[in-house]
Amino acid sequence: MMSTDSTPQSGLPGSLFDLAGRKVVVTGAASGLGRIFAEALSQSGAAVAWVDREAEALAACEAVGVCDCRVVADLGDEAGVSQMAEKVLAWCGGKLDVLINNAGIATRPGRLLDVQAKDWDRVFAINLRGAFLVTQALLPALIQSGRGSVVNISSYLGTVGVYPGFPVTAIPYAASKAGLIGFTRQLAIEYAAEQVRANAIAPGWHSGTRLGRERDTTGGAAAVAQMDAFVEREVPLGYRGRPADLVGLVIYLASDASSYVTGQVFVHDGGITAR
Incomplete structure (x- = not known):
């Protein structure tokens, strides 16, 4: 006979997504997806520490009043990560609720014979080693929270191989994102x-x-048109996703709404891997 858990469910459904009072760190927060995530988490009530290597971009974020804490750090540098962690831990009082490992880089698209060892090392230093260093440094504070949530931004390219007759990425990026999973x-x-x-x-x-920026700027208008045709042909929903499309999933994983969810990979790809 299956037993049932009689623990009462606290709060209304809407309150499950409430992040008021939560302390959150977002890496790569000054631009792109990271900025969208950091802004959305702030708007959901969380206090957010914005971490990025671009000092000017971070200053611009603070200028519009959206930074609770701003930390400039190169996540490929172990000493830089240690200094970042000291600042974050002082800010959050040693108790952190959410870590969004978003920082990542890519090289220009190309096949294996186009890749240099320095490209491999540079991408892995940020995409995988950086996530390891940041998580290791902040994990004690996540444990102290009693409800810590780590959200790693990987890629569907870390789950499948893709070559539609032209390079859409490079192996260092795909391999690092698979490693992150x-x-x-x-x-x-x-x-x-x-x-x-x-x-x-x-x-x-x-x-x-x-x-996406690497893809679109490498080959000019022809590459953009080629990529758009690939997306229209292969993505069942027929278009590229928008950064805002990811916000609901980030908030879900940061909040109590996902309190029984761990070790999972949420592929957010418009249905391309369902084919």
């Missing part, structure tokens, strides 16, 4: 007992991302 799942298992959850979001073709 493995990192997420192992983290979820290792710290479940401490009530720290870890999940990944794997966006498909979205505008406003670093990969």
Whole structure:
């Protein structure tokens, strides 16, 4: 006979998504998806620490009154991550509720023989090693929260191989994003007992991302047209996602609405991997 949990469900459904009083860190927060996430989390009631390597871009965010805490840091540098963590821990009082590992870079699209070792090292230093360093530095504060949530921004390119007759990415990016998925799942298992959850979001073709900018600027108008044709042909919904389309999923994973969800990968791709 299946047992039932009689623990009462607290609050109305809307309150499950309430982030009031939560302390959140977003990396890569000064532009692109990171800025959209940081703004949305702030609007949902969270106090947000914005972390980015671009000092001027962060200053611009603070100028419009959306930064609760601003930290300039190169996440590829271990000492820089340590300094960032000191500032964040002082700000949050040693108790952090949510970490959004969004910072990431891409190289220009190309096949394996076009890739140089320095490109591989640079991408892995930020996309995977950076996420490891940041999470390791802030994990004690997430444990202290008692409801810590880590959200890693991976990519659908970390779940499938894609080559529609022309390069849409490069192997360092795809491999690093696949590694981030493995990192997420192992983290979820290792710290479940401490009530720290870890999940990944794997966006498909979205505008406003670093990969999208690399793709669109490398080959000019011809590359954009080629990519648009690929998206229209392969994505069942028929268009690139918008950054705002990801906001609901980020808030869900940051909030109590996902309190029983950990170790999962949410592919957000307009249906392309459902084919």
